[in-house]
Amino acid sequence: MDDLKIIEHSTLKVPYEHLNKMYRNVQKSIDRDCSSINQTMSQIDKQTKTLSDLNQKAELIQSLSNLVEKLRLVKKRSMDLRNEEKEQLELIKKRVNNLKEHDSSDLIVRKNFQKNRLDRILIDYFLRNSFYKTAQILVEQSNLQQMTNLDIFLNEKEICDSLESHETQKCLNWCNENKSKLKKINSNLEFALRQQEFIELVRQQKCLDAVYHSRKYFVNLTPNQLIDVQKSMVLLAYVKYSDNQTSQELLSETRWQYLIDLFKQDNYKINQIPEQSALTTILQAGLSALKTPTCYKKVTAVHNHNCPVCNINFNQIAKPLPYAYCSNSKLIDSYTGEIINEHNQPMMLPNGYVYGFNALMKLMSENDGKIKCPRSHEIYDFSEAQKVFIL
């Protein structure tokens, strides 16, 4: 299994899902066109059956020419539909080709891919956290229009904004557009929106309207929805003394935030966007793979400020994560940063500090043949250093 397989599912699946939706709409559009042609044809057919003399000729020719007009229109529309579907298919192809750079034989292309991938992951993180402007700027500067799903999120933003200003219409329209998909995932969103509308009516003391509203929309309920409806109907009874806890919950502002979250969740689901951002999952794996006891001062050692886990920004984040597993010792010279192994043998000074052979040579050349321990500043002869064996 490689990282492409794990990380890039949604990179391809999201445009595919869009293609699928588009395909269905095209089919609908084709069927509409077909039935409209069929209708015109039937009329002409009827007209022909009642023909009696030449006087009706002009009329029939006019009808036929209407048919030709209609056919030309359908022809033109079919070209638009063709382009739509073609473009979306080509978008998937472009993404595939971009992902191929992951295995390019050219080092620069590969490096560039990794850089771009990080940018893509960040853009996804920004969009999920409503940092829309930042996302847009980065998309533009890194030329990632075709590799990111900006449109879906901008559309989402519009609906979230409308919910935030206590409007349900846009979100309901969206529910309608995606009716069959929402049904498939057992979405509760539309019901929750209707329930909210009911609550708002009660809030405005329009109790009668609220009752009408409930008759119209609270039909075919699931058992759970029925309980919710009953809870909201209670509001009609004691809206004035809303110290009741359930009523307070229903009337509270946080319910709108709940709706926003619910909508976002469903929006991700039907667009095949993963629930969690790739960034946090990848970070989790990466920080764990890098984490050593030294990063949390469980081992006295020299500080290495290049280590991301030691970095102030990541140290807290990585705290609950497991350490990397290390079955064999891996030693790095604290002075030179070189690896210590059979080609650079570990040597211990009498004070217990270990350096690689190369480091001791370097230390001697810097201090007239004597070794000055960089950590304890004690001075030793080379003969005092003892070879150690790390298995």
Next chain:
Amino acid sequence: MDSLVAVEKEVDKALDLFENFYDVIDQDINKVIDHVVSIMNDLAKIENDQTFKLSADDSVSMCKEQVRDFIKRYSEKHKDLHANISKIGKVIDKNFVPDYGNLSQINLIDTPEKKNNLNMAICEHLLRNGHLEACETLIKESNLNEKIDEERKKPFVRMNYILKKLRDKDVDPALEWCQANSKELKEINSNLEFNLHRLNFIKLVQQGTKAQLEALKYARNFAAFANDCSKEIQKLMGSLIYMTTGLENSPYSSYLGPELWQEIEEEFTKNACKLLGLPVECPLYICVNAGSKALPALVNILQVMQQTQVGTTLSKDELPIEIDIGQKYRFHSVFSCPILRQQSTDTNPPMKLICGHVISKDALSKLNLSGKTRIKCPYCPVEQSPNDARQMFF
């Protein structure tokens, strides 16, 4: 790679079929239109009541059949294409993993403080990569205002300017920066200044004979680096031979590729970050790269653990498998006891036996369970008192 090829194959297939479908439909619709038009023309010519009725009946019913035939084909043939569309989806699902399984169960960023930390790390990444505008917008949108002050951004602004110029193949601002920081750069043994001069020199050589004198003059800049970079200087001067015929077909053609320019950007960023006291490589970049290496292995092992009912989540102490993220990303020494296979800590440090073999303190006390006065090294015949073992520090 195979998975990508598999998806591409299906997409190509679908593209062909769609093109073909619309081509045929277009032809068909033209035929229908032509037919209707010809009927209209024929009818227009008829001047006899009887013939008109017969002919109209006849041609309209023929036309009807053709039109009905066409719309049926138009709708149904498009419906048939659905199989190919859904095949694409299936191939994607088959070749790519839709979620991270149980790995994503932990909420890594669970406090506002951690969220700020992460956003700060992202800001640093954006600054390092020349996305100053994106960084500033992020600061605003994520309310980091109080955390990042102008002073912190300042050195990056300069750095960004220099990087941008380097991207436009202008090395002068970078050279100025080197000269301003020459002492510090010398301390970290940087070759940056020489490499910048080298690029300028190559630029001159590329211009051909007309820049000959200038190139010679410019070569004097190399004098200061004669000790450290003599080999490279010899090579550079050698390139003068090919000035007339062009470097493209010379042994020096590698000077012309984009690699040197990409390298210089990286080298400059590393040097600048070092002088600023920042990590040489961006921590976020390292984490994400290490993560993309580790993720497949972890998702895999979790699947296996689930199948064999060993467990469903990762342990909190240590990852279940070793992940090789490369020497470059190892930042600390890790001593793992060869007997107990445990990583050492300050309470269980590595101990050196007299013979030079190293084991952990816990392993040493296990060897000495019976409280004997002498123990034998597990790896060689040497015997010693447990008290002779010495704690070591890496």
